[in-house]
Amino acid sequence: MALTKQNKKRVPLVGPALALVAVLAAPAMAAQPDGETIIRNNCLACHSETGDKAAPFSRISEQRKTPEGWRMTINRMQALRGAKISPEDKRALIQYLADNQGLAPTEAEPYRYLLEQDTNRVEEGIDEGLGQMCARCHSGARFSLQRRSEDEWKRLVDFHMGQFPTIEFHSLARDRAWYDIAKNETAVELGKNFPLITPQWNSWKTAPKADLTGRWRVLGFVPGKGQFDAWMNAAKSESGYQLQLEGQYADGSKLSGSGNARVYTGYEWRAALTIDGVKMRQVMAADAKGGEMAGRMFPAAERAIGGELRAVRDQGEAEVIAVMPSLLRQGESAELTILGQHLEGDVSLGEGIEIEKVLERDDDSIRVLARATGSEGARSPSVGSASLEGGLSVYQTLARVEVVPANALTRIGGNGGEMEKVRAVYRAVGYSAGADGKAGTEDDLRLGYMPATWSIKPADEVAAHDKDEDFAGSIDAHGIFTPGDAGPNPARKMSANNVGRLTVIASVNDGDAQVRGEGSMLVSVPDFVRRVLD
Amino acid sequence: MKLNTLVKSSLLAPMGIAALMSAAPASADQEYLLTVTRPGQLHVIDMATNKVERSCDIPGKFGSGSIALAPNGKTAYVLSNMTEDVYGISIQNCDITFHVAQSEGNIRVKSVQSITVSTDGTELYTVQNPVRHLPDRFEILEPKLAVYKIADGMGAKPVRSFPVERRITKIAATETGEVILGGGDVTAINTQTGAVRMVTALQNWDRGPLWAPPDAFAMHSQGEQTNEYLMPYSTAKFEDESMNMETAQWWWGMSRVNLTTGEAERMETVPFQFIVFNFLTDPRDSNILYGSFNTLSKHDISKHETLIVHEMPHTYYNLNISGDGKTIYVGGTSSDISIHDSETLDKIGSIQLSGDMTTSDLRVATIRD
Numbered sequence: 080m081a082l083t084k085q086n087k088k089r090v091p092l093v094g095p096a097l098a099l100v101a102v103l104a105a106p107a108m109a110a111q112p113d114g115e116t117i118i119r120n121n122c123l124a125c126h127s128e129t130g131d132k133a134a135p136f137s138r139i140s141e142q143r144k145t146p147e148g149w150r151m152t153i154n155r156m157q158a159l160r161g162a163k164i165s166p167e168d169k170r171a172l173i174q175y176l177a178d179n180q181g182l183a184p185t186e187a188e189p190y191r192y193l194l195e196q197d198t199n200r201v202e203e204g205i206d207e208g209l210g211q212m213c214a215r216c217h218s219g220a221r222f223s224l225q226r227r228s229e230d231e232w233k234r235l236v237d238f239h240m241g242q243f244p245t246i247e248f249h250s251l252a253r254d255r256a257w258y259d260i261a262k263n264e265t266a267v268e269l270g271k272n273f274p275l276i277t278p279q280w281n282s283w284k285t286a287p288k289a290d291l292t293g294r295w296r297v298l299g300f301v302p303g304k305g306q307f308d309a310w311m312n313a314a315k316s317e318s319g320y321q322l323q324l325e326g327q328y329a330d331g332s333k334l335s336g337s338g339n340a341r342v343y344t345g346y347e348w349r350a351a352l353t354i355d356g357v358k359m360r361q362v363m364a365a366d367a368k369g370g371e372m373a374g375r376m377f378p379a380a381e382r383a384i385g386g387e388l389r390a391v392r393d394q395g396e397a398e399v400i401a402v403m404p405s406l407l408r409q410g411e412s413a414e415l416t417i418l419g420q421h422l423e424g425d426v427s428l429g430e431g432i433e434i435e436k437v438l439e440r441d442d443d444s445i446r447v448l449a450r451a452t453g454s455e456g457a458r459s460p461s462v463g464s465a466s467l468e469g470g471l472s473v474y475q476t477l478a479r480v481e482v483v484p485a486n487a488l489t490r491i492g493g494n495g496g497e498m499e500k501v502r503a504v505y506r507a508v509g510y511s512a513g514a515d516g517k518a519g520t521e522d523d524l525r526l527g528y529m530p531a532t533w534s535i536k537p538a539d540e541v542a543a544h545d546k547d548e549d550f551a552g553s554i555d556a557h558g559i560f561t562p563g564d565a566g567p568n569p570a571r572k573m574s575a576n577n578v579g580r581l582t583v584i585a586s587v588n589d590g591d592a593q594v595r596g597e598g599s600m601l602v603s604v605p606d607f608v609r610r611v612l613d
Numbered sequence: 614m615k616l617n618t619l620v621k622s623s624l625l626a627p628m629g630i631a632a633l634m635s636a637a638p639a640s641a642d643q644e645y646l647l648t649v650t651r652p653g654q655l656h657v658i659d660m661a662t663n664k665v666e667r668s669c670d671i672p673g674k675f676g677s678g679s680i681a682l683a684p685n686g687k688t689a690y691v692l693s694n695m696t697e698d699v700y701g702i703s704i705q706n707c708d709i710t711f712h713v714a715q716s717e718g719n720i721r722v723k724s725v726q727s728i729t730v731s732t733d734g735t736e737l738y739t740v741q742n743p744v745r746h747l748p749d750r751f752e753i754l755e756p757k758l759a760v761y762k763i764a765d766g767m768g769a770k771p772v773r774s775f776p777v778e779r780r781i782t783k784i785a786a787t788e789t790g791e792v793i794l795g796g797g798d799v800t801a802i803n804t805q806t807g808a809v810r811m812v813t814a815l816q817n818w819d820r821g822p823l824w825a826p827p828d829a830f831a832m833h834s835q836g837e838q839t840n841e842y843l844m845p846y847s848t849a850k851f852e853d854e855s856m857n858m859e860t861a862q863w864w865w866g867m868s869r870v871n872l873t874t875g876e877a878e879r880m881e882t883v884p885f886q887f888i889v890f891n892f893l894t895d896p897r898d899s900n901i902l903y904g905s906f907n908t909l910s911k912h913d914i915s916k917h918e919t920l921i922v923h924e925m926p927h928t929y930y931n932l933n934i935s936g937d938g939k940t941i942y943v944g945g946t947s948s949d950i951s952i953h954d955s956e957t958l959d960k961i962g963s964i965q966l967s968g969d970m971t972t973s974d975l976r977v978a979t980i981r982d
Contacts, residue, residue, distance in 0.1 A: 125748040138749050234750050241744045241751030244723045247780050254816060254828050258779055573927055
């Protein structure tokens with residue numbers, strides 16, 4: 080508890096006013112000497128002091144990482160290098176390193192999915208060479224979320240050779256001078272693409288950090304339960320924020336929870352809450368002004384089953400945050416809920432949309448019965464002076480259904496084995512064809528999430544021959560796919576385990592018709608290594 | 614289909630053993646099948662009875678199960694202790710007569726399968742991959758061929774060493790005083806001078822743009838029945854310089870080194886239709902190859918044809934063959950060795966071991982009378 084103890088001791092000395100200024104300017108930012116002391120006390124059995132003030136500790140000072148990245152590093156030092164560090168010192172050290180050697184928001188932004196543990200995707204834009212040299216074993220985001228000096232990237236190559244002695248014998252390694260390429264080409268490229276010193280970090284490091292205290296209007300999705308809206312109160316605590324959350328799901332049932340949040344690097348929101356008895360995690364990024372946060376929430380015990388999460392801080396102004404559902408079929412009456420804060424004044428859903436009845440109304444939620452008579456297209460609903468651009472879409476015909484994630488990976492498990500099953504959750508997004516009348520073109524209008532009926536089929540002839548659809552798992556009415564049991568299955572060819580390749584189908588009603596969308600599912604073997612970041 | 618095969622093999626099993634036993638008196642040579650199982654046993658299987666004759670405990674944590682044979686067949690050299698140590702174990706009484714701990718001080722040394730014994734039985738060779746463990750970093754050192762005198766016994770230290778390329782897996786000694794090194798290419802190193810010559814260029818072959826660079830890889834040593842070293846590879850021949858993977862012809866190929874002369878032949882063998890983890894030459898006919906993985910297969914490379922594909926009940930990485938070429942032993946991966954008639958590939962028996970072979974070698978030691 081070195082960090083907080085010293086802070087406590089210092090507060091009376093500097094006086095309440097100065098302490099308050101410090102907290103507002105850099106909430107949860109550790110003062111430099113404390114972090115360095117923890118490093119001196121815990122890390123110098125192996126690392127050395129360089130004498131260089133700009134980079135005081137060997138290796139440590141030549142890297143920048145996300146909070147999760149630093150946690151992985153310290154985990155490895157404990158598990159493999161014999162480091163002994165108390166839980167309090169570890170928490171404080173992660174805070175210190177993420178605050179002082181973190182990533183600027185713009186540096187982390189393209190790869191946030193990995194921090195959010197949203198890994199059901201085929202990564203795009205990863206350089207082919209780096210893909211073969213690095214991303215054949217882990218995600219491209221894993222190394223793209225690190226910044227190192229060129230020498231330090233080279234040491235990372237040597238770490239891989241030392242830690243994984245067969246690395247140069249793998250497929251896609253043994254066919255080339257792997258170590259030579261890794262050290263003399265890949266590390267150099269990484270040093271150029273992801274250097275230690277960047278203008279973004281230099282600017283972010285010195286920028287004032289927002290205070291995230293306050294009342295947040297939160298919208299999210301919990302698999303199996305659906306969309307919810309809530310209020311989350313964040314009150315300052317010793318290590319970050321204390322949280323209270325109250326809200327309701329779209330079906331009217333309540334949700335309630337409490338917990339704590341830490342903010343790293345001035346914007347990385349990491350919260351642990353217990354909501355209705357389930358331990359949940361929030362991973363969000365705050366914008367520079369501290370007015371909005373966006374990310375994902377998932378159960379602590381099952382990070383694959385999560386949903387998107389958005390929070391808008393109550394700053395006393397009227398704001399329309401969402402309309403749920405966000406679509407309305409021409410000529411049909413439907414119930415819509417406008418969600419926001421300080422919703423006062425006239426309600427409009429946009430041109431050609433008639434509000435037949437206001438069913439319920441209060442300060443942060445307005446439920447209406449509405450009917451669209453106008454043309455297809457996006458509308459900007461408003462309440463009083465507040466409006467939400469493109470918050471509602473009117474459509475005539477549902478042109479196509481996109482299944483998200485388009486590509487997912489689940490893992491067999493359970494059945495007395497070491498590892499739990501890794502499930503996946505699917506949602507269906509509807510589109511209308513847009514002005515050109517053709518589905519699948521750039522002007523398609525995204526309507527939003529739609530209720531769907533879910534089914535699976537074998538991905539191809541080979542999967543059909545192996546009866547993957549019978550063995551690999553099943554999907555429920557909520558779009559949650561549960562893979563099969565782990566272990567050899569005598570009913571399968573070669574007693575294979577219950578792996579498989581499936582197509583997941585969403586069927587969405589459009590009037591009397593049905594529109595189908597498909598996603599790809601790989602049901603794989605258990606992964607016995609649990610990484611903080613994959 | 615599977616049921617039929619099982620019924621047939623169980624009927625045939627007694628006949629197969631009877632045939633083997635009746636064949637035994639024709640030769641005074643005794644063949645033993647050797648393999649390693651987790652957690653650390655060397656099994657000595659009498660190939661006349663297909664029974665485990667003895668199981669020797671191997672010191673240290675499981676390595677990779679790599680086995681090198683003394684030319685007289687009496688000692689097996691096993692890679693142990695996470696592929697850092699080599700133990701010489703008598704297959705006749707389990708006595709440990711030789712031990713090398715390659716790692717020393719802050720330098721950790723691993724061998725990736727690479728151990729072999731000189732054809733006169735006096736020297737043991739390993740390819741070493743050293744890494745210096747500094748307090749806060751690793752330093753990757755150059756790999757080398759280390760030469761040990763077997764007469765030095767327990768605690769032997771290298772008597773010579775020479776630099777070699779990275780990525781060397783299985784190695785084999787020739788009668789010409791060289792060690793064949795299988796890596797990106799197949800090369801040979803003179804064990805006295807360290808001079809390295811190209812035996813078969815694979816990664817560095819020069820066959821023009823229409824041939825894809827080969828993926829050459831071998832984890833297991835066989836070839837004791839034919840005195841050869843076989844490095845399989847896969848490649849693709851493109852139709853034209855558009856290099857369309859869809860229309861390319863996919864091939865298995867091999868570099869096959871005659872260990873008497875050190876000379877090699879390289880060729881495409883059969884079309885790549887399924888994965889084969891190890892190939893083996895029939896001692897009676899060098900045009901006949903057998904392959905194992907999810908299937909046991911038989912190939913005629915003179916015609917580039919796959920003759921028989923026998924579905925296996927699980928994956929078997931490895932295979933070997935009796936000296937008369939009649940009986941194939943398929944092992945590795947799990948805990949059972951499957952015995953097959955080389956003519957039909959029908960299963961004729963099975964040997965159950967006490968643990969999983971995983972990546973272990975399956976070798977034949979012949980003790981000549």
